[in-house]
Amino acid sequence: MTISRPLLAAFGVVAVLGAASFGLSQGAPSAAPKSGSAPAVAVAGEPVLLELFTSQGCSSCPPADALAEKLSANPDLVVIARPVTYWDRLGWKDTLAQESNTALQQDYARRGLAGRNGVYTPQLVVNGSYGLVGSYASQVAPSVKQYGGKSDAAIRVAPAAGGGYSVNLSGTGQGKAELLLVAVTRKVEVGIGSGENGGRRVTYSNVLRSERRLSDWAGGKASVTLAASQLKVPGADRYALVLRQPNGGTVLAARWVS
Secondary structure, three states: OEOHHHHHHHOOHHHHHOHHHHOOOOOOOOOOOOOOOOOOOOOOOOOEEEEEEEOOOOOOOHHHHHHHHHHOOOOOEEEEEEEOOOOHHHOOOOOOOOHHHHHHHHHHHHHOOEEOOOOOEOEEEEOOOEEEEOOOHHHHHHHHHHHOOOOOOEEEEEEOHHHOEEEEEEOOOOOOEEEEEEEEEEEEEEEOOOOOOOOOEEEEEEEEEEEEEEEEEOOOOEEEEEOHHHHOOOOOOEEEEEEEOOOOOOEEEEEEOO
16 A cells, blocks of 8 residues: 555645644555455445545555455445545556545545545545445445444435436435445456556556535425536446535435435
8 A cells, every 4th residue: 555655746744634633554465356256245224335445556455456356346335436636746647536526535634534644546446435445355245234324324226217316315314415326337447557556457447537516405304406408428338326414524324316
């Protein structure tokens, strides 16, 4: 896992992120998942959001990308790849990276995640609450067990006329939250031309293409209509709903739409 170099090159650790207060560690080894099987992850209650912050320029990221691909087969996990931009200055511009992914990871770090906090790759964030090295397969199930299902918020989706969906929210809430529509591409294979992964082909799963706020929510029952036209994001072939507190806050609920 690489932490210090992209931070120093792209942000300026102390000036921009105050990384000293995040307690960043150096040089933790990457643990690749065993080939052919995904770790058994049991989810009690609502689906759990797993966000992988990754980069095509990070040599420690492909094992985490492979693990995310296996985890995405679990219907109770909403696994989203969020390629970041801060490796781009080190020899290869990530073809999938978005500044919004980098900004969200920074917001998480500023707020402070349990577990391994900070801005680094590969990082897996569980329900916006817990951070771990994205290739540490053995830590996924216990972190999902501990940090999934902490909210009573729920999202229910039903088909509606015209190819859209009716979205119903419920729960007591924990202050203001935003319902987000997240558009992803299920599989993207990239040939990386240079940098630390130069010459490799890497498969990314559920790669973020766009996200938009649908509504605010502060608890109680609410309904939102998701029009068919909103499910036509260029390049996207799958959509999720995420109920998140603002500015990199806790994820209260998540669910795949399609």
